[in-house]
Amino acid sequence: MKHLIKRIVPGLLAAVLLAGTVPAYAEEDGTQFRDVSANAYYADAVEWAVTEGVTKGTSGSTFSPGSTVTRAQAVTFLWRAAGQPEPSASAPTFTDAANQSAYYYKAVRWAAEEGITNGVTATTFQPDGTLHYDQILAFLCRAAGGNATGSGWAQKAQTWAAANGITNGLTYAAKGNCPRSDAVYFLWQQSEGGTERTEEEQEQPEEEQTKEEQQAQEQQNQQGQQNQQGQTSSPAGELSTGLLHANGAEAAIIDGFLRRTASISLSPYGLTADEALELAQSIADINGRNIYRVKSISCAQSGSAQARALTVTYPQDTMFVIPNTDEDARAIAEAVVDDLIRPGMSDYDIALTLHDYLVLHCEYNSARYGTGIRHMAHDAFGALAIGDAVCEGYALAYEMLMEAAGIPCEYVSGYANGAHGWNIVQIDGAWYHVDTTWDDPLNMSRDYVRYDYFLKSDSYMRRDHSRWTASYACTSTKYDGVDLPDTEEQEEEQREQEQQQEQQQKQEQFDAIRRILDDAIADLPFRTEAEWEGMTSDELNAYRNAYVTLDDSYSNLTLQEAYQAMADDLRVQYPDLSIYYDREHHGYRIYRNDLVAAIKEIQAEENAARQEERDRRVAEIVAQIQDAIRAGLDTCRFEGEYTFSEVGAAYREMNEKGYTFDGYAAREDYWFGGYNAYLVNIVYPSN
Numbered sequence: 080m081k082h083l084i085k086r087i088v089p090g091l092l093a094a095v096l097l098a099g100t101v102p103a104y105a106e107e108d109g110t111q112f113r114d115v116s117a118n119a120y121y122a123d124a125v126e127w128a129v130t131e132g133v134t135k136g137t138s139g140s141t142f143s144p145g146s147t148v149t150r151a152q153a154v155t156f157l158w159r160a161a162g163q164p165e166p167s168a169s170a171p172t173f174t175d176a177a178n179q180s181a182y183y184y185k186a187v188r189w190a191a192e193e194g195i196t197n198g199v200t201a202t203t204f205q206p207d208g209t210l211h212y213d214q215i216l217a218f219l220c221r222a223a224g225g226n227a228t229g230s231g232w233a234q235k236a237q238t239w240a241a242a243n244g245i246t247n248g249l250t251y252a253a254k255g256n257c258p259r260s261d262a263v264y265f266l267w268q269q270s271e272g273g274t275e276r277t278e279e280e281q282e283q284p285e286e287e288q289t290k291e292e293q294q295a296q297e298q299q300n301q302q303g304q305q306n307q308q309g310q311t312s313s314p315a316g317e318l319s320t321g322l323l324h325a326n327g328a329e330a331a332i333i334d335g336f337l338r339r340t341a342s343i344s345l346s347p348y349g350l351t352a353d354e355a356l357e358l359a360q361s362i363a364d365i366n367g368r369n370i371y372r373v374k375s376i377s378c379a380q381s382g383s384a385q386a387r388a389l390t391v392t393y394p395q396d397t398m399f400v401i402p403n404t405d406e407d408a409r410a411i412a413e414a415v416v417d418d419l420i421r422p423g424m425s426d427y428d429i430a431l432t433l434h435d436y437l438v439l440h441c442e443y444n445s446a447r448y449g450t451g452i453r454h455m456a457h458d459a460f461g462a463l464a465i466g467d468a469v470c471e472g473y474a475l476a477y478e479m480l481m482e483a484a485g486i487p488c489e490y491v492s493g494y495a496n497g498a499h500g501w502n503i504v505q506i507d508g509a510w511y512h513v514d515t516t517w518d519d520p521l522n523m524s525r526d527y528v529r530y531d532y533f534l535k536s537d538s539y540m541r542r543d544h545s546r547w548t549a550s551y552a553c554t555s556t557k558y559d560g561v562d563l564p565d566t567e568e569q570e571e572e573q574r575e576q577e578q579q580q581e582q583q584q585k586q587e588q589f590d591a592i593r594r595i596l597d598d599a600i601a602d603l604p605f606r607t608e609a610e611w612e613g614m615t616s617d618e619l620n621a622y623r624n625a626y627v628t629l630d631d632s633y634s635n636l637t638l639q640e641a642y643q644a645m646a647d648d649l650r651v652q653y654p655d656l657s658i659y660y661d662r663e664h665h666g667y668r669i670y671r672n673d674l675v676a677a678i679k680e681i682q683a684e685e686n687a688a689r690q691e692e693r694d695r696r697v698a699e700i701v702a703q704i705q706d707a708i709r710a711g712l713d714t715c716r717f718e719g720e721y722t723f724s725e726v727g728a729a730y731r732e733m734n735e736k737g738y739t740f741d742g743y744a745a746r747e748d749y750w751f752g753g754y755n756a757y758l759v760n761i762v763y764p765s766n
Contacts (some may be wrong), residue, residue, distance in 0.1 A: 493547025
């Protein structure tokens with residue numbers, strides 16, 4: 080694998096990955112689950128999970144192997160495995176996972192921040208959604224440092240899982256719901272099986288020797304020591320676990336044909352029976368050249384069922400002949416050139432296009448193959464047909480591609496961390512070095528390309544290449560300083576462009592919202608004193624709040640973010656208004672500070688007018704009572720309608736000690752009895 084596998088400690092990951100999927104029921108040690116058959120393929124995985132404390136089952140006697148793991152649970156398990164790190168303040172928050180009291184709140188934000196998941200959409204995570212096989216494999220792959228992003232993420236995740244033995248022996252549908260049985264099985268496989276590369280390995284491959292130098296090192300190779308890739312050779316007749324990659328099925332079939340294998344296992348590659356048969360038949364070409372001398376091919380499974388193995392028969396009376404790999408490789412090179420190269424392309428563009436094709440379609444490290452096809456890694460056929468080669472295979476393949484395109488190219492033999500092979504090519508009359516092997520670093524994903532050794536001069540190459548033999552000197556330094564963006568840089572640039580586009584789209588929405596607000600404010604009634612002149616405070620109060628409601632094309636999150644972005648400017652531009660985000664109205668509330676001040680002024684004027692009128696009416700009542708006292712009446716019945724409050728005010732005024740009129744003194748010359756809104760009783764002193 081080009082990608083360094085960085086696993087989360089399997090025991091810890093397993094312990095938390097299943098911990099949250101079931102209720103915490105008590106379970107006695109050694110309990111046999113009645114719903115887990117001893118013959119079930121996951122029985123050992125369940126036993127391991129119980130022994131390691133990964134899960135205690137759903138009860139003392141049940142494991143519930145068919146229960147599905149949810150998306151929220153999966154990221155929570157990974158988060159706990161990582162030590163429950165606090166997500167940063169800038170970590171994304173999905174609208175449907177924003178409840179801070181939810182058990183998965185921090186886990187989802189952390190997972191999004193770490194690139195383990197991007198959610199179902201840009202704003203939603205769907206925490207209760209069921210988890211598919213490809214999704215849990217993608218989560219595991221990304222959490223382990225693998226590459227399961229971008230186009231083809233699902234296939235990358237499955238390839239990673241197969242390469243690390245995670246899905247060995249398991250038949251599954253990538254878009255099917257993943258049950259507890261298989262989640263435990265995946266974790267058990269990760270913990271108990273497979274091999275892994277270490278971070279200490281060199282980024283650049285220390286090349287295997289070329290054919291001319293292999294004999295001198297044969298004795299060392301036979302000692303069973305680790306090769307220069309940090310891996311041990313596979314035993315004869317056995318296909319190494321490292322074979323599992325995008326072209327793994329092809330290589331496995333070719334390896335089987337070369338060995339005359341009657342049953343070729345394809346379980347790790349996830350092909351359907353139809354796909355497996357189509358691939359095998361295209362390789363065998365039984366009715367054509369049939370270079371592998373195959374008689375028939377069949378598969379026990381059929382249709383869309385996953386292929387486990389191919390059954391192959393070979394003629395008994397026919398001696399097997401190794402295929403003409405050079406002729407086949409040349410045919411592939413010509414087909415690639417016909418497909419990729421267009422009229423009018425410059426030599427530079429052709430060299431770059433074929434460089435990228437080879438790096439993307441070939442993977443370094445032949446040691447993973449059985450000895451039957453090991454030799455193919457040293458020629459162009461291994462690189463072009465199988466997709467596996469050492470430096471010699473890379474260089475011979477690039478030479479063949481360039482020759483098919485009509486551009487001079489030669490093989491160069493030299494040293495770089497050991498014996499090494501690469502190319503020189505002629506571009507616009509000058510010769511340059513091209514090392515496709517070293518532009519295909521081991522510790523990066525399969526779809527990674529870089530250009531550190533593309534069209535370089537002799538002086539540039541001497542930094543880490545030496546003692547080479549070439550027909551031409553490469554003196555031009557034209558491209559030494561050219562820094563073409565590698566795949567990561569291109570992806571980063573694409574991400575930045577996407578972010579810029581997203582930000583631009585968001586800003587366009589913000590601008591549209593601002594225009595709607597400005598128009599609504601411009602249309603607000605009663606913006607000047609002249610407009611509200613003559614209105615009562617109650618009439619004007621009805622306009623104190625105005626609401627701007629937007630359509631559903633704007634999400635609540637967008638409306639809220641837009642408000643946060645323009646709040647300060649709104650306060651400056653409209654100091655007499657207070658504007659708030661209003662979720663209930665799916666828009667904004669405009670509070671009319673200008674009207675509030677006017678309402679208070681009008682209310683003061685209205686209160687003064689009401690008081691003046693009341694005082695006038697109280698004076699009328701006082702005058703009528705005075706007339707009644709002058710006439711010596713015991714009861715004063717009012718002419719006109721008055722309120723009880725108004726009569727009471729007159730009553731209290733005239734009953735106050737010290738009050739006098741026309742020589743009459745309150746509480747000396749008269750007293751008041753009861754009163755109501757229609758009359759007041761008067762009492763006089765006895766003579």
